[in-house]
Amino acid sequence: MQILHVSPSSPVFDKTLHYFQAVFSATSAYLKARFPNHEVVTEAAGLTGAPERVIVRHLARKPDFLVLWARVWEAPAARQLAELAREISPATRILVWGESLVYIPHYFQREPFDVVVLSGDPERVLADAIERLAQGLDPEHGVSFRWGHDWHDTSPGRTLEGAEWPFPDLAAIDPVGYHTARLHREKRTDDLSFTISRGCPINCAAWCPTPRKEGVKDRRRPVEQTVEYLARGPEPYQLFQLHSPLLVQDRLWIAELIARKAQVCPQVPFKSVDLVNPYAEEALVAELARVGLKGIGFGIETLCADRSRRLTPKVDERLLEQVAAHFARYGVEGKAYTQLGLPGQSREDVLYTHRLLLDLGFVPRPTGATPFQRLRSKSLQELDAMDLTRWDRKSYYDPRSGLSHAEFLQIITSPRGFAPEVSPWAA
Ligand code: SF4
Numbered sequence: 001m002q003i004l005h006v007s008p009s010s011p012v013f014d015k016t017l018h019y020f021q022a023v024f025s026a027t028s029a030y031l032k033a034r035f036p037n038h039e040v041v042t043e044a045a046g047l048t049g050a051p052e053r054v055i056v057r058h059l060a061r062k063p064d065f066l067v068l069w070a071r072v073w074e075a076p077a078a079r080q081l082a083e084l085a086r087e088i089s090p091a092t093r094i095l096v097w098g099e100s101l102v103y104i105p106h107y108f109q110r111e112p113f114d115v116v117v118l119s120g121d122p123e124r125v126l127a128d129a130i131e132r133l134a135q136g137l138d139p140e141h142g143v144s145f146r147w148g149h150d151w152h153d154t155s156p157g158r159t160l161e162g163a164e165w166p167f168p169d170l171a172a173i174d175p176v177g178y179h180t181a182r183l184h185r186e187k188r189t190d191d192l193s194f195t196i197s198r199g200c201p202i203n204c205a206a207w208c209p210t211p212r213k214e215g216v217k218d219r220r221r222p223v224e225q226t227v228e229y230l231a232r233g234p235e236p237y238q239l240f241q242l243h244s245p246l247l248v249q250d251r252l253w254i255a256e257l258i259a260r261k262a263q264v265c266p267q268v269p270f271k272s273v274d275l276v277n278p279y280a281e282e283a284l285v286a287e288l289a290r291v292g293l294k295g296i297g298f299g300i301e302t303l304c305a306d307r308s309r310r311l312t313p314k315v316d317e318r319l320l321e322q323v324a325a326h327f328a329r330y331g332v333e334g335k336a337y338t339q340l341g342l343p344g345q346s347r348e349d350v351l352y353t354h355r356l357l358l359d360l361g362f363v364p365r366p367t368g369a370t371p372f373q374r375l376r377s378k379s380l381q382e383l384d385a386m387d388l389t390r391w392d393r394k395s396y397y398d399p400r401s402g403l404s405h406a407e408f409l410q411i412i413t414s415p416r417g418f419a420p421e422v423s424p425w426a427a
Pocket of ligand 1: 201204205208209210211245
């Protein structure tokens, strides 16, 4: 049996390559572990920028299963590839999973797709579905599957214990290709990302896929296993990314991690993502920095130039000042995620937020505000008529941000150099 796991060819300028690399390559690793006596071929074309023909080469071998991973902007590329696969190898069963399924599962519930993953931990749901299909049985959980022209939903998807979560398959992504891609994005390090927690109990935003795909319960990989993996070092990468929506949400877990890492590999560098609030505690920042923390990314979304108002409930300037002081003292880089084009946000708000973050020493990481949740209610005909390829966070421009398109492109591409008053990009 051959399983072909593919990220369809659809290169975009996304700065979170390491995060998507973690998700995609870990699923490859899980499929390999579940089917040790079968061939699992991985082609990360959407991550490395490889053209579609690279995938066609694999299709010519007529795999038994084609597993497509599709983010929203890749949905048309996934569909095109699935149609090509059906033409080249009619007997290949086509499964699809990924973030697009959170918002537009109906886009895929049609020929030539056979199975779409709807819930559960996707690597387990995929592997269980493949196992059943290979035996001539219907999938049991976490999917919608095709039966002639009809689609059937199974029971909700099952999850894995944290100890069973896969680590990235290092063979799934070419580190040289990854290095080149991050240079294009002006990022400073090559990061090796692996999952240490899933689920977000905060559930603060309809556009955010995390609670929808991972659930609202914070689940964790065991500390011992996490530290063991860290101790191997990030090579050929330079830094670990502990992939998690909320690094310190589980305070017992983080205390145990700090204690164990201090014993085993205190110098191994890592970064992660979290809310900003916990880092107002200086002792926490100091402890984490002592065991290798180099950076934290956190969502600001936007501040309001009129300081008597708030556009989002997340943070205020006083908190940011405290956190900035702690990060500066302990050598931790703070990366502040902001959004452009949020409801009620003005050009002044965008510029004020950006300036303040730079002045405080944070690295601003702006993205277009992508209202993915609005896609859910679109009909198939409407989705087909839309340009879904622009629904990525680095391309989605909404003029209500008050920025010109040229300014949007500049602030997204080179946030640190963005100064609209002197910018040659300004309209
Ligand atoms: S934005 Fe962050 S805190 Fe809010 S739901 Fe998403 S992962 Fe959770």
